[in-house]
Amino acid sequence: MSITPRTVISTDADLVTSINVFTVTPGRQAELVAALDRTTRVFFATVPGFRSANVHASQDGTRVVNYAQWASAGHFEPMLRMPEARPHLAEIGALVEQSDPRLYEVRSTHHGALTAPR
Template identity: 85%
Template structure:
Protein backbone atom coordinates (compact mmCIF):
# COMPACT_ATOMS: atom_id res chain seq x y z
CA UNK A 1 0.00 0.00 0.00
CA UNK A 2 1.36 3.41 -1.00
CA UNK A 3 1.90 6.06 1.65
CA UNK A 4 2.37 8.80 -0.94
CA UNK A 5 -0.31 11.49 -0.55
CA UNK A 6 -2.71 11.53 -3.45
CA UNK A 7 -6.03 12.89 -4.58
CA UNK A 8 -8.86 10.67 -3.40
CA UNK A 9 -11.82 10.53 -5.74
CA UNK A 10 -14.39 8.47 -3.91
CA UNK A 11 -17.99 9.01 -2.94
CA UNK A 12 -17.01 7.57 0.47
CA UNK A 13 -14.28 10.17 1.07
CA UNK A 14 -15.18 12.67 3.76
CA UNK A 15 -14.00 15.69 1.75
CA UNK A 16 -15.24 18.82 0.07
CA UNK A 17 -13.88 19.77 -3.34
CA UNK A 18 -13.13 23.29 -4.49
CA UNK A 19 -13.39 23.58 -8.25
CA UNK A 20 -12.23 26.99 -9.40
CA UNK A 21 -12.39 27.77 -13.10
CA UNK A 22 -10.11 30.67 -13.96
CA UNK A 23 -10.46 32.58 -17.23
CA UNK A 24 -7.08 33.84 -18.33
CA UNK A 25 -5.50 35.48 -21.35
CA UNK A 26 -3.55 32.81 -23.26
CA UNK A 27 -0.25 34.63 -22.73
CA UNK A 28 -0.82 34.49 -18.93
CA UNK A 29 -1.87 30.84 -18.63
CA UNK A 30 1.61 29.45 -17.92
CA UNK A 31 2.25 32.21 -15.38
CA UNK A 32 -1.02 31.40 -13.58
CA UNK A 33 -0.22 27.68 -13.51
CA UNK A 34 3.23 28.46 -12.07
CA UNK A 35 1.72 30.78 -9.44
CA UNK A 36 -0.86 28.18 -8.41
CA UNK A 37 1.84 25.52 -8.17
CA UNK A 38 4.11 27.75 -6.09
CA UNK A 39 1.43 29.14 -3.75
CA UNK A 40 -0.01 25.67 -3.20
CA UNK A 41 3.40 24.27 -2.20
CA UNK A 42 4.41 27.32 -0.16
CA UNK A 43 1.13 28.05 1.61
CA UNK A 44 -2.09 26.17 0.86
CA UNK A 45 -0.56 22.72 1.45
CA UNK A 46 0.48 23.86 4.94
CA UNK A 47 -3.02 24.94 6.02
CA UNK A 48 -4.99 22.65 8.35
CA UNK A 49 -7.64 20.75 6.40
CA UNK A 50 -5.88 20.93 3.02
CA UNK A 51 -5.83 17.50 1.35
CA UNK A 52 -4.77 17.90 -2.31
CA UNK A 53 -4.77 20.17 -5.33
CA UNK A 54 -4.63 19.52 -9.04
CA UNK A 55 -4.15 22.20 -11.67
CA UNK A 56 -5.49 21.70 -15.19
CA UNK A 57 -4.65 24.00 -18.14
CA UNK A 58 -7.00 24.10 -21.13
CA UNK A 59 -5.42 23.33 -24.47
CA UNK A 60 -6.69 26.60 -25.94
CA UNK A 61 -4.88 28.60 -23.25
CA UNK A 62 -7.97 30.41 -21.93
CA UNK A 63 -8.79 28.45 -18.78
CA UNK A 64 -7.06 27.00 -15.75
CA UNK A 65 -8.98 24.75 -13.39
CA UNK A 66 -7.94 24.20 -9.79
CA UNK A 67 -9.42 21.02 -8.32
CA UNK A 68 -8.58 21.14 -4.62
CA UNK A 69 -9.78 18.93 -1.80
CA UNK A 70 -10.33 20.09 1.77
CA UNK A 71 -11.34 18.20 4.90
CA UNK A 72 -14.46 20.36 5.16
CA UNK A 73 -16.07 23.58 3.98
CA UNK A 74 -15.22 25.04 7.40
CA UNK A 75 -11.50 24.35 6.83
CA UNK A 76 -11.66 26.03 3.44
CA UNK A 77 -13.52 29.06 4.83
CA UNK A 78 -11.02 29.33 7.71
CA UNK A 79 -8.16 29.44 5.19
CA UNK A 80 -9.87 32.31 3.36
CA UNK A 81 -9.96 34.30 6.64
CA UNK A 82 -6.24 33.77 7.33
CA UNK A 83 -4.21 36.97 6.85
CA UNK A 84 -1.40 34.80 5.42
CA UNK A 85 -3.71 33.78 2.54
CA UNK A 86 -4.24 37.32 1.29
CA UNK A 87 -0.93 37.81 -0.61
CA UNK A 88 -1.34 34.46 -2.38
CA UNK A 89 -4.95 35.12 -3.35
CA UNK A 90 -4.05 38.65 -4.48
CA UNK A 91 -1.21 37.38 -6.68
CA UNK A 92 -3.50 34.89 -8.37
CA UNK A 93 -6.12 37.60 -8.80
CA UNK A 94 -3.69 39.80 -10.72
CA UNK A 95 -3.16 37.08 -13.34
CA UNK A 96 -6.78 36.27 -14.21
CA UNK A 97 -9.67 37.82 -16.04
CA UNK A 98 -12.34 35.99 -14.01
CA UNK A 99 -12.74 33.11 -11.59
CA UNK A 100 -15.67 30.96 -10.54
CA UNK A 101 -14.85 29.12 -7.29
CA UNK A 102 -17.45 26.71 -5.91
CA UNK A 103 -17.40 23.95 -3.30
CA UNK A 104 -18.71 20.56 -4.42
CA UNK A 105 -19.62 17.18 -2.97
CA UNK A 106 -18.80 14.14 -5.13
CA UNK A 107 -21.98 12.23 -5.93
CA UNK A 108 -20.99 9.61 -8.51
CA UNK A 109 -18.03 8.08 -10.35
CA UNK A 110 -18.12 6.16 -13.64
CA UNK A 111 -15.55 3.93 -15.36
CA UNK A 112 -15.72 1.62 -18.37
CA UNK A 113 -16.28 -2.04 -17.59
CA UNK A 114 -12.85 -3.71 -17.54
CA UNK A 115 -14.30 -6.76 -19.35
CA UNK A 116 -15.34 -5.65 -22.89
CA UNK A 117 -17.41 -8.83 -23.35
CA UNK A 118 -19.80 -7.54 -20.68
CA UNK A 119 -20.44 -4.21 -22.41
CA UNK A 120 -22.59 -5.55 -25.23
CA UNK A 121 -20.56 -3.78 -27.97
CA UNK A 122 -19.06 -6.97 -29.40
Protein backbone atom coordinates in the same frame (compact mmCIF):
# COMPACT_ATOMS: atom_id res chain seq x y z
CA MET B 1 7.02 2.53 4.54
CA SER B 2 5.61 5.97 3.76
CA ILE B 3 2.34 6.44 1.93
CA THR B 4 2.20 9.01 -0.84
CA PRO B 5 -0.99 11.07 -0.52
CA ARG B 6 -3.14 11.07 -3.62
CA THR B 7 -6.30 12.70 -4.79
CA VAL B 8 -9.16 10.28 -4.26
CA ILE B 9 -12.44 11.00 -6.00
CA SER B 10 -15.06 8.92 -4.24
CA THR B 11 -18.57 9.31 -2.90
CA ASP B 12 -17.26 7.69 0.30
CA ALA B 13 -14.58 10.34 0.90
CA ASP B 14 -15.43 12.67 3.76
CA LEU B 15 -14.21 15.79 1.93
CA VAL B 16 -15.30 18.92 0.16
CA THR B 17 -13.86 19.89 -3.19
CA SER B 18 -13.06 23.43 -4.19
CA ILE B 19 -13.26 23.77 -7.96
CA ASN B 20 -12.23 27.13 -9.34
CA VAL B 21 -12.40 27.81 -13.07
CA PHE B 22 -10.12 30.71 -13.99
CA THR B 23 -10.35 32.56 -17.29
CA VAL B 24 -7.04 34.00 -18.49
CA THR B 25 -5.63 35.66 -21.55
CA PRO B 26 -3.75 32.94 -23.46
CA GLY B 27 -0.37 34.52 -22.73
CA ARG B 28 -0.93 34.27 -18.97
CA GLN B 29 -2.00 30.64 -18.63
CA ALA B 30 1.49 29.28 -17.88
CA GLU B 31 2.10 32.09 -15.40
CA LEU B 32 -1.12 31.26 -13.53
CA VAL B 33 -0.29 27.54 -13.48
CA ALA B 34 3.14 28.36 -12.02
CA ALA B 35 1.59 30.68 -9.41
CA LEU B 36 -0.97 28.05 -8.36
CA ASP B 37 1.75 25.40 -8.12
CA ARG B 38 3.97 27.67 -6.02
CA THR B 39 1.26 28.99 -3.69
CA THR B 40 -0.11 25.50 -3.14
CA ARG B 41 3.33 24.20 -2.19
CA VAL B 42 4.34 27.10 0.08
CA PHE B 43 0.98 28.01 1.64
CA PHE B 44 -2.18 26.02 0.94
CA ALA B 45 -0.54 22.63 1.59
CA THR B 46 0.49 23.87 5.05
CA VAL B 47 -3.04 24.82 6.13
CA PRO B 48 -4.85 22.37 8.43
CA GLY B 49 -7.52 20.48 6.50
CA PHE B 50 -5.81 20.71 3.10
CA ARG B 51 -5.81 17.31 1.37
CA SER B 52 -4.78 17.72 -2.28
CA ALA B 53 -4.78 20.03 -5.28
CA ASN B 54 -4.68 19.45 -9.02
CA VAL B 55 -4.21 22.13 -11.66
CA HIS B 56 -5.60 21.63 -15.17
CA ALA B 57 -4.77 23.88 -18.15
CA SER B 58 -7.11 24.01 -21.14
CA GLN B 59 -5.60 23.21 -24.49
CA ASP B 60 -6.82 26.51 -25.95
CA GLY B 61 -4.85 28.49 -23.35
CA THR B 62 -7.84 30.39 -21.94
CA ARG B 63 -8.78 28.43 -18.80
CA VAL B 64 -7.12 26.97 -15.75
CA VAL B 65 -9.04 24.75 -13.34
CA ASN B 66 -7.90 24.23 -9.76
CA TYR B 67 -9.42 21.09 -8.17
CA ALA B 68 -8.57 21.08 -4.45
CA GLN B 69 -9.80 18.76 -1.73
CA TRP B 70 -10.27 19.90 1.87
CA ALA B 71 -11.32 18.03 5.01
CA SER B 72 -14.42 20.22 5.28
CA ALA B 73 -15.92 23.59 4.44
CA GLY B 74 -15.04 24.44 8.04
CA HIS B 75 -11.37 24.12 7.09
CA PHE B 76 -11.56 25.77 3.66
CA GLU B 77 -13.59 28.89 4.44
CA PRO B 78 -11.47 30.14 7.39
CA MET B 79 -8.34 29.72 5.24
CA LEU B 80 -9.71 32.38 2.89
CA ARG B 81 -9.75 34.87 5.79
CA MET B 82 -6.23 34.10 7.04
CA PRO B 83 -3.90 37.11 6.75
CA GLU B 84 -1.24 34.75 5.35
CA ALA B 85 -3.58 33.88 2.46
CA ARG B 86 -4.00 37.46 1.24
CA PRO B 87 -0.77 37.84 -0.77
CA HIS B 88 -1.25 34.45 -2.42
CA LEU B 89 -4.87 35.14 -3.33
CA ALA B 90 -3.91 38.61 -4.60
CA GLU B 91 -1.16 37.18 -6.81
CA ILE B 92 -3.57 34.70 -8.36
CA GLY B 93 -6.30 37.34 -8.73
CA ALA B 94 -3.93 39.68 -10.59
CA LEU B 95 -3.33 37.03 -13.27
CA VAL B 96 -6.93 36.21 -14.14
CA GLU B 97 -9.69 37.88 -16.09
CA GLN B 98 -12.40 36.02 -14.19
CA SER B 99 -12.79 33.20 -11.67
CA ASP B 100 -15.69 31.02 -10.59
CA PRO B 101 -14.94 29.29 -7.26
CA ARG B 102 -17.42 26.82 -5.74
CA LEU B 103 -17.43 24.07 -3.12
CA TYR B 104 -18.65 20.66 -4.26
CA GLU B 105 -19.40 17.17 -2.91
CA VAL B 106 -18.79 14.06 -5.02
CA ARG B 107 -22.16 12.48 -5.78
CA SER B 108 -21.17 9.83 -8.32
CA THR B 109 -18.15 8.43 -10.15
CA HIS B 110 -17.93 6.29 -13.28
CA HIS B 111 -15.08 4.29 -14.80
CA GLY B 112 -14.46 2.61 -18.11
CA ALA B 113 -13.56 -1.06 -18.38
CA LEU B 114 -9.92 -1.85 -17.71
CA THR B 115 -8.26 -3.30 -20.77
CA ALA B 116 -4.69 -4.34 -21.47
CA PRO B 117 -2.70 -1.85 -23.60
CA ARG B 118 -2.20 -2.89 -27.21
